[in-house]
Structures are given as structure tokens and as C-alpha cells.
Amino acid sequence: MNESVLIGKSERFLDQIKRREISLSDMESPEKFLSLYTYLKNNMDTLQDMRETMEIKGYTAPYRSINKYGRPLTGETKAEDMYDVSRHTQYFRMNAAAKKNILDRVKSAMSSHKIAIGHLEEFATLECSSCHRKYRGHEISLLTRGNCECGQDNLRLHVNQEGVYRLEIIPFLPLSGDYMVKLSDLSPRSREAFRSMVRILKQEKRGIVKTVSLVIKVMEDSRWVRKRVTIDAQEEANYEKEIRSQYGSNARIEMMQFHRKKPSIINDKHVQTALSLGYVKYAENRILQFLPDLLEKTLHNKGKVEEYQEALEISKIKANKYDTGDDPESLKNFYLQKELEERGLLNGDGKPEEPLQNDLKEKNLLEKSLFLEIPRIYILWDLLHYYLTTSYDRRNKYSGPFPYLRPGLDTNQMKAFQDFEVDVVRIMQEYLSENITYIPHMGRVLAQKFSVEKKMKGLHLQMGPALGAALLSSEGNLPVAKAAELFSIEVEDVLKGKETLGTLQRPASSRAKQFMAMMKK
Structure with a gap:
């Protein structure tokens, strides 16, 4: 396929995705659910084909073709020739930039589709009313034609109460790869929150040695x-022995250089961007729904604050309209002073009244706290929930709602799980009815979870919501009933999970030791 044709076809397909509005209404209907799921799956297949074609054509490194070959131009070169060379180089650079940009958009769109599909697969289990076969997770892709494998189309949808999903972020994901456009649409506070979210997801693990570069001396022709040479790093490897086996017994190592890789919590930049955008924009919409009521209760005089904001907007418009070339900030302050004076919001000294100043400070602090903290709470809560309720093997083999998620975290990455602000959690519980609570020392809870997973290796025990809730109750100092409510399970299941934890952590009695020995068989 011609390159311009491929780029044009890809752009039209992405624009087609952009024009389609994602509706989440009536998602508990099997037909509506499968319609959205099939649409995203089909898009994903098309995007995958596009990406493979682009990579085969060298779109991953498009600027290599611009390298100049042959002898450099001499001073005797004619001006017309130099102009032609410059014009052709500019054309090839524009062509290379177009290739790079379209591949970047396709990769971004694929990452967003993976996230959306993962959340949908966590949301529902589909059951055939005829043969009673259940489809969950990636098995749902077998139903894209709307029929069970038995041939019947009578399907029932069961919402997975124990799953980790947030379908509301799907409409805010850059499904068409337009993440730069969506970034520009964010408010200044949301943009700051976005940067904070990306920093969390980019939290790196301590360096892991991946390869070793060696300078060696070998005997050749006397x-x-x-x-x-470069070789893959291995734990407890004898590099000298390996070099001698390849280059002879006389080979000597003169220098070794270790190359380290630092994987992030989410180890893909496009997924980091898409998740951050989705959660930040979703949180922004939720905040704007209850913010007026919260300000009404918090501020001394909300009406005067709104008047001040209106005066500020008018002064900005006038400053832009009558720009004389002077300092625009001074011009804005001049018009603002006039607007405030006309509205009677200034005291005798020509400054805003003290109660108004206090209200403005309170409003600024409250909005900053909400716009920065609520998106962070949403994503860290979902990540914590996912880590606690899934096994290492599942996180390693199945991407779920968080593609490229590290199956395990080290102590450095756990620092990203800073405790929530208690006041913001209370506001979310009151105004958003969120089933989220303050967990002290979240990093410690996660560390204990990973420790338990190591102890469970080789045991035939299932890691699920019950064990996760038991860990949260024990390490997070939560009542058993509250932990059961957060994970949508029964109190009895949490108590059983606590018993299992006790046996795993302290097999002191002879019966417990015998039980552990039997489970390993």
C-alpha cells in the first residue's frame, strides 16, 4: 500500500472513531454491552493490522531515510542544486514527521482500547440461558457474534460486584489517539492533576540488570x-566461565558494565497517558457537579466570590481587547480595580474586603485540593483493590483494566501509594456516595500482600476478594464488616480469609505445619 494512502486511510479511521459518541446507558443489557464490546474489539483488530503494516514499512524510525549518503557538497556547488537538495530534504522531513505522528496516534488509540476492553471484561459475566455456560474475562470475545457456542442467542448479563472497573472513564479515553487534543481541553487545575497522575504511574522500580557489556582479551593468531561483547544478565551467573566457554580458556575480562532497566508501575507511556486522562477528566466532571453546593456551605459569602470571579473574567476580556502593547498583567489589574470598585467590593484602602479575601483563599485551597486529590484517590483505590483481589499469575498473564501493570512492586514503587487526605475522602463519601475509605499505610498493606503471595507459592490456595479483604482489615485496621462492604463480599468470607492468613503467617501448631505440608503436595 502506498504510504500516503496508508496514512490517509488510518487518519480517516481514527476520525471515524472520534466522531462516534460512547454511550454507557443501559449497560446491564446483554445487547448494549456486547454492542460496545464488539465495536471496541473490531477497532482493536483494525488498529493492530495498521500498526503491523506501519512497522513493516519502517514507521518506527522514519528519519533514517533522510541521512545523506555520498560525498558532502563542495563550495563549487551551484545555488540551484543547493536549493533543490534543501527542498527535497524538507519534503522528506515532513513525510517522516507524518509517519511518526500517525504511528503515535495508532499506538495511543490501541492503548485506550485495551483499557476500555479490560474494564468491560471486569464489569460483567455473560451466561447462556440454554446451556448455562458462563463467559467471563477474555472469553467474552467468543460472543462477538451474539451467539453462544451452543448456537443460542439467549444471554443473561451478571454484573461482577467483586470486579475492579470504572466504566465511566471510557468516554474520556483518547480512543482515536487524540490525546494531545484532550490534554488541551483540560482546565489548568486538571492539567496539573494529569501531570501528578503520570508521575505516579511512572514510579520506577529500582534498576534491574538486563544486560552486561564486557571488554575482553582473547588470543587470536598468536x-x-x-x-x-554484550550478554544477557543472569542471577548468580559466572560471566568469566561463560566468556571462556565461548572464546576459549585464555579469554580474560578487562571491564564489565551493567545495563539496568527501571520498569514503571504502568510500563507503557501511552497507557500512562490514557489512564491519567480518563481518570482526571472523569474526576473533573464529578467535582463540577457538587462543587457549587460545597462552596455554598464552606464560604462566608458565595455571592460576592462569584461577583469577584465575574469581574476578573470581564477585566481579562477588556485587557485583551484594548491591548496597547504595555504589560498585559498591569492592564488587567487596572480594569479589575475599576470593576471591583463599581460593584462595591473594595474597602476604604482600595483593596478587596477582608471576608472576601478569606473566601477567595478558601476557595482556591479547596479547589486545588479536590482537583489534585480526587483523581489520585480514584486510581490508587482501583489499583490497590486490583492488587489485593488478584493473584500474581493473573496479573502477569492477563492485563485486565490496567494494561502493562507490573505484577509485583518493590518498596520504591510502593511510595506512590501515599495515604489519602481524610477530608477529601469524607467529601467523596458525602457528595459522590463513593464506597471508598481512608486506609492508613497503604504501602504497608501492599507489601504484606506481596509477602503472602510468596508464601502461597506452591500451595493450592485461591487468591481472591476474601483474602484481600482480610489483609485490608488486618493491616489497614478496618473492621471486618467494613472490609466486607468495600469488597462486596460476606463477613463470613472475610473471617475465613483471616484464618487462612493466620495459618500462612504463623504455622506454629503441629496441625498448621501438617496442613501446610499437605497443601504443598
């Missing part, structure tokens, strides 16, 4: 020759 003389010593230096060589530089």
Missing part, C-alpha cells in the same frame, strides 16, 4: 585482541 596475539591478544580486545573485543567488546
